[in-house]
Amino acid sequence: MLLLERRLEIQQFAKTVHAALGLQEFPYPIHKAIDLLHGTIEWSQQPIRDTCIVNTGESFTIHLSKIAVDSYKRWYLGHTLGHVFLHMGYLTDLEFWSLIKEYKDTAFNKEHTQVHEAEAYEFSRHLLLPAKELRRVCKKNRDDAEYNMTEVSKYFGVPVSAVKGAARPLGLY
Numbered sequence: 001m002l003l004l005e006r007r008l009e010i011q012q013f014a015k016t017v018h019a020a021l022g023l024q025e026f027p028y029p030i031h032k033a034i035d036l037l038h039g040t041i042e043w044s045q046q047p048i049r050d051t052c053i054v055n056t057g058e059s060f061t062i063h064l065s066k067i068a069v070d071s072y073k074r075w076y077l078g079h080t081l082g083h084v085f086l087h088m089g090y091l092t093d094l095e096f097w098s099l100i101k102e103y104k105d106t107a108f109n110k111e112h113t114q115v116h117e118a119e120a121y122e123f124s125r126h127l128l129l130p131a132k133e134l135r136r137v138c139k140k141n142r143d144d145a146e147y148n149m150t151e152v153s154k155y156f157g158v159p160v161s162a163v164k165g166a167a168r169p170l171g172l173y
């Protein structure tokens with residue numbers, strides 16, 4: 001669980017990134033966002049636990065196993081981008097960025113903590129499912145007392161579990 005202050009900070013940061021990149025459509029074009037940030041993605045056959053983000057000096061390369069489902073791909077790339085900014089300092093902390101060579105996004109990495117995971121997901125949530133849009137789309141997809149989360153997840157192009165995780169703090173689920 002993250003402290004409220006940290007959550008709000010990440011929320012604000014994700015909003016800033018969203019506005020700076022100017023990509024307004026949904027599902028959020030995360031591949032385009034990574035492109036605009038000069039990042040690259042290398043797809044590998046490795047298991048997902050071997051995801052690694054490499055500092056290439058000027059930019060970064062995400063080494064990611066091929067994920068079959070688009071919604072998971074989008075969601076996980078958002079998460080990875082969270083690590084790039086929050087835990088590698090890309091464009092946010094030049095000194096830290098110059099020191100860190102790579103970030104292994106795996107449960108077997110000792111430096112990799114639950115806090116990092118929660119922070120990266122918090123970032124992904126606010127980049128891919130901004131609260132204002134999420135409220136609007138949930139309202140539109142409400143049958144009686146229930147929200148149709150499957151429809152909402154199709155709109156945002158992320159897994160249903162991600163929509164539920166974003167909707168809960170807003171009191172929508």
Ligand SMILES: [Zn+2]
Nearest residue numbers: 079105117120
């Ligand atoms: Zn992670």
